[in-house]
Amino acid sequence: MKKLHVPSWVTLLLRNSKSRLGLGILLGILLLAAIGPYFAAKDPNAFSLLDARQAPSWHHLFGTTDQGSDIFAQVSVGARRSLLLGIAAATLATGVATIVGVLAAYAGGIVDDALNSLINIFLVLPPIPLLVVVSGFLKSRGLWTMVLALGLVLWAFEARILRSQALSLRNRDFVNAAKASGEPTRRIIFGELMPNMTSRIAAAWVLVFYISLLTDAGLEFLGLGQLDKPSWGVTLYWAQTNSAVLQGEWWSFVFPGAAIALTVIGLVLLLSGIDEVSNPRLRAEKTRHSFFARMRYALMGGRVAPHAEAS
């Protein structure tokens, strides 16, 4: 049988136990989004007072809302929208942040001053009023309006961080060496500089993804959201509005909350794998040292060795 050619980064991602776990979790979430709705076979927006406020049961796996909608349906159908929102907003914000940050750092001079000012202006603008203004500006409502709004608010923060990382990399001798070798600027930026920023860019992406998912609920309050389209944020919104906590209806916020949390945990675990792929120094051989031995060592302030000999 012909051997499958697997790129080395895939192997590395799978070899790292943390990223393996992360990939597993994400796969689970994606599965939920893909086939969950068929499994639920219920309309997430169904209005049925008879079924309202039911705790999880075989009939309603995740219970029902105050309106009688099946939460499992909401979470699984909502997964698609939430994930799409998160991915799109994260990609937009991180993309812009990377372009602006790296450009500012590499070009220097007036370009840097101008872009830096732009970043600072956006940082200073209070996010909520900005969102309100944007929502008033954009007549339509919908997923893409939200993506745009989120991207607009969240890019500047990361741009500043990426710019400073790019600045410190630009002054390193290996960049000068590439220049002295005659490498064209474009290749220096993409081939030499940015591979050193992969970890940070990935982390930025995950952060924006996370914020987007959380803000989803907040956007409803600002009138930017669409309450009729199910998403994790919408389910959380309704749980909040209906005082689910006070009522003891834990199922209406725990499940969507867990969905968000699990997704982000999966991504964060994946990040450690990405770190290893992008930074060869982290690809160390690991030895099997017991968890307790390591804990004890850490707690002792590193003074007592596990195997110290008597003086």
Place this chain on the structure above:
Amino acid sequence: MSAAATPERSELEVRGLRKEFAVGGGLFTRERVHAVDDVSFTLKPGRVTALVGESGSGKSTVARLLLRLYEPSGGSVLYDGRDITSNRGRGATLDYRSKVQMIFQDPFDSLNPVKTIHHHLARPLAVHKIVPGKKIDERVNELLDTVGLVPPEKFAAKYPHELSGGQRQRVSIARALAVEPTVVVADEPTSMLDVSIRIGILNLILELKEQHGLAFLYVTHDLASARYVADDVLVMYAGQIVEQGPIDDVLESPRHPYTQLLLSAVPDPSLEAEARVELSTGQQTAAIDPTAGCRFRARCPLAIQICGEVTPQLVDQGGGRAARCHVTAPA
């Protein structure tokens, strides 16, 4: 690189090179530091010229100017008789970059931590089309062989953090050699290496000079290592060349008081304690907005009145020697 090829008669000549930087932040700063001021020298094939000075002397700036990592504020750099500072086109710059290369000081900083050694050597080969694509691997191995990193296949696959400082510096040298330059600028290539490793790198430089007829500019603060590798020496202070000549002559009978100071400061256990020149402590005259007069006067035991009024010129004293001092090398 064929050792049998006759070295081209190309020289790198620097005339009146100047570089000024603005000092301090703010849009309206007026202060300028004259990092490099009226520097002239020639690098000839098969000879190592040492550029000696302390930090702040401008020696590293000269090195980077030669590599066109900075643009000069004045003066010219002539390669093969042509002024390259007027080069604007990418083609011409690329051509220059295939002739003049650099070895950087920090062995770790000068290699990209996320790229293999193979990448570092293959890129210059590809950019300058030194060999066709399918021959790149072979040439990479040859280069690693030349600098003593054997077996080359093993080293090519490694990442910088897997190599020792000395090995990384050899990779830097191999990278510089990849484009088949005629001039190599070595910016303190051994100062961050362990003592016992330094000689190996210096011997490699000597070998490259002798067998491949390369011209070297060896930038350093260490006179002893300069003497080991170099034929000629240029002594820099506060942006200016204060003395130059064949290195053994200069070290034996230094004319400029700063050269004498440097010589006496080097630890040499064979030297008797009394033979050391008495050091006068005092502020180093900054090269910031320099006024007329000698920049070394504040520390100079020989300073006379004219030293505070007229900037001394570099005076030719025959036998390739020159010094910039009213007292020991009057015009």
Place this chain on the structure above:
Amino acid sequence: MTVSLIDTPGSTGSARSSETLIEVRGLRVEYGIERPVRAVDGVDLDIRAGEIVGLAGESGCGKTTVANAILQVLRPPGHIVGGSIRFRGQEIAGLDEESLRKFRWRNVSMVFQSAMNALNPVLRVGAQFVDMMQAHERISKKDALKRAGDLLEIVGIDRRRVDSYPHQLSGGMRQRVIIAMALALEPELVIMDEPTTALDVVIQREILQQIQDLQRERGFAVLFITHDLSLLMEVADRIAIMYAGEAVELSAASELRTNPQHPYTVGLIESFPPLTGPRMRLTGIPGTPPDLGEPQVGCRFKARCPYHDPNDAKLYDRQNTERPVLREIAPAHFVACHRVEAGT
């Protein structure tokens, strides 16, 4: 455990006695527990009052680790796994935090390699002195600042610099500041870890002169750690050479200059190109130090030693299997080398 010796403010040792201040025996230090690297493997060292002991070696030989162990400032994952360190007969290694705090800086202080690492960039110089002094004794801020000014003058800096921030001082001045700080409580021993390596050669010369003058005046002992052996031979009374975590040679500086015995010492001395005399090709020392993460057998220098020759079967065998031990081959001259021992 009360330690009476440490409560007394450090004496300046005006009488140049030959009493032993520091006695290190069989020191073993490891880094990490996953795959421990034994950075120091059985080092013996004595430092007597008023003397300058040089500790020479290249990166990874363990010299900085020894210094940090003496002052008990080893950073995790570094920890002492064996041996003893005594100050005036008192064991340091097991001391409680309070006694250690008193011990540090009063009895033994340290000058670090990079002043910018030791100085807080956002505090004025004077404030840092005050902080340090008030940590060790009851002293008013005014008095502490005055003392700080005195100390700056002692190291040749204008006392008004007490108000400067570290970045406003030149590299050489910063180094003098931390030397002044190390001397503030008049310790008996000052450990200097590459105090001049980051400085230009002329400034280095000035600082060294300063250190020598101060040492002569105040009589403190110095443990001078550096890779620059030629510097040590000028400055030190006794020199210990370290290689791969062991001490391989120990003798008076003058003796080491004229009669180095260990092949590593010889190789190291010959790695310094001479400024005068005939020009000749040097060889340095081929190869690299061993990986201390791997268990070491026999002589650690054998891979790079010119006398490691299978033709000399008996010696070869011994080098491969038996670890050399420091032996006195001449008065006060110790060498850890099988070949030297055999008297070849």
